[in-house]
Amino acid sequence: MTSSRPTLAVAMVGHAFMGAAHSQAWRSAHRFFDLPLHPAMALVVGRDAARAAEAADRLGWAESATDWHAAVVRDDIDLVDVCTPGDTHAEIAIAALAAGKHVLCEKPLANTVAEAEEMAAAASTAAERGVRAMVGFTYRRVPAVALARRLVAQGRIGEIRHVRATYLQDWIADPEAPLTWRLDKQRAGSGALGDIGAHIIDLTQHITGDRLHEVSGQLETFVKERPLVATGVGLSGTASTERGSVTVDDAAVFIGRFAGGALGVFEATRFATGRKNSIRIEVNGSAGSLAFDFEDMNVLELYDAAEPAETAGFRRILVTEPTHPYAGAWWPPGHGLGYEHGFTHQVVDLVTAIADGTDPAPTFADGLQVQRVLAAVETSSDTRTWQQIPS
Numbered sequence: 351m352t353s354s355r356p357t358l359a360v361a362m363v364g365h366a367f368m369g370a371a372h373s374q375a376w377r378s379a380h381r382f383f384d385l386p387l388h389p390a391m392a393l394v395v396g397r398d399a400a401r402a403a404e405a406a407d408r409l410g411w412a413e414s415a416t417d418w419h420a421a422v423v424r425d426d427i428d429l430v431d432v433c434t435p436g437d438t439h440a441e442i443a444i445a446a447l448a449a450g451k452h453v454l455c456e457k458p459l460a461n462t463v464a465e466a467e468e469m470a471a472a473a474s475t476a477a478e479r480g481v482r483a484m485v486g487f488t489y490r491r492v493p494a495v496a497l498a499r500r501l502v503a504q505g506r507i508g509e510i511r512h513v514r515a516t517y518l519q520d521w522i523a524d525p526e527a528p529l530t531w532r533l534d535k536q537r538a539g540s541g542a543l544g545d546i547g548a549h550i551i552d553l554t555q556h557i558t559g560d561r562l563h564e565v566s567g568q569l570e571t572f573v574k575e576r577p578l579v580a581t582g583v584g585l586s587g588t589a590s591t592e593r594g595s596v597t598v599d600d601a602a603v604f605i606g607r608f609a610g611g612a613l614g615v616f617e618a619t620r621f622a623t624g625r626k627n628s629i630r631i632e633v634n635g636s637a638g639s640l641a642f643d644f645e646d647m648n649v650l651e652l653y654d655a656a657e658p659a660e661t662a663g664f665r666r667i668l669v670t671e672p673t674h675p676y677a678g679a680w681w682p683p684g685h686g687l688g689y690e691h692g693f694t695h696q697v698v699d700l701v702t703a704i705a706d707g708t709d710p711a712p713t714f715a716d717g718l719q720v721q722r723v724l725a726a727v728e729t730s731s732d733t734r735t736w737q738q739i740p741s
């Protein structure tokens with residue numbers, strides 16, 4: 351498809367589950383939204399030449415390559431999209447920013463606070479040259495979540511007292527599920543805490559417009575050894591007969607205090623049998639409450655405490671009206687959206703910010719702050735103490 355808009359040439363590094371989700375966003379964003387720049391899916395990079403070529407063909411990239419170092423300095427690339435495991439986020443993102451490329455980096459930003467600090471510093475230096483960086487906390491861009499933030503900012507639920515958030519999965523509840531990279535601290539940084547706990551930290555801070563300032567938590571690894579991966583990657587690897595150690599948490603629970611005074615309760619686990627990708631958030635304020643459930647993601651529940659007791663109750667708002675965030679670009683009211691649309695909205699906001707010359711949110715500094723919360727929960731679990739989050 352030709353476009354009169356200037357082109358934004360994208361190179362994506364990594365092409366597994368997240369690469370596929372990002373690819374559909376790059377393919378579709380300009381077909382539904384009036385973007386100021388036209389994304390061109392120029393290059394996909396993977397370690398194995400044959401698999402990268404197959405991914406290019408299947409996901410819609412013009413070319414494939416195996417060397418990300420060469421890719422991020424190419425003159426014909428404007429933006430690098432980092433969809434690799436956490437252990438390579440820092441080096442790829444920093445090299446790309448140094449080469450003057452805009453960067454979109456999957457969450458959590460890095461595997462350690464030190465890496466995240468380097469990335470945030472690199473992003474701030476790059477911003478002085480007009481180069482932009484964003485971390486991919488994609489659930490922020492679910493219309494119901496964006497509406498929740500808008501309602502809190504408008505004061506619709508008053509002063510916030512309680513924040514309750516769970517992110518539940520069960521894909522390794524079976525002790526014979528193989529030891530994929532997500533269970534290796536070297537590659538993933540942490541387990542359920544960083545992979546999915548990071549999302550609910552970002553989501554609750556985003557919805558409330560507030561930040562956690564202290565936490566107390568516990569991590570647990572229920573299954574300490576698992577079969578090594580025989581074939582495949584990511585969530586879909588198959589088991590071999592040899593076993594290896596799980597070096598990350600299977601589950602994380604923590605409580606926290608927000609700077610504005612609210613109390614927070616959080617749970618992230620890969621052992622909630624029957625829960626596949628369940629994100630639930632409830633915020634209780636002095637004037638009402640909001641509740642979101644990703645399994646019913648087109649709905650936001652609102653309780654208005656000012657309504658007469660006879661008729662008061664949680665109302666289901668179907669967040670598909672043209673006036674709702676992002677929804678007007680899609681289908682007529684009632685024709686809902688899914689998991690992938692958050693990634694499309696992420697591309698829309700990133701491309702718009704690049705064209706406007708503004709910093710896209712969440713910035714690498716926001717990603718660093720989430721990383722500090724993750725580290726504080728880990729330290730709290732190790733030391734059985736409350737931990738402050740440095741601001």
Ligand code: SOE
Binds near residue numbers: 367545546
């Ligand atoms: C795996 O647990 C995972 O793919 C996360 O890494 C993603 O961020 C989340 O969107 C779905 O679950």
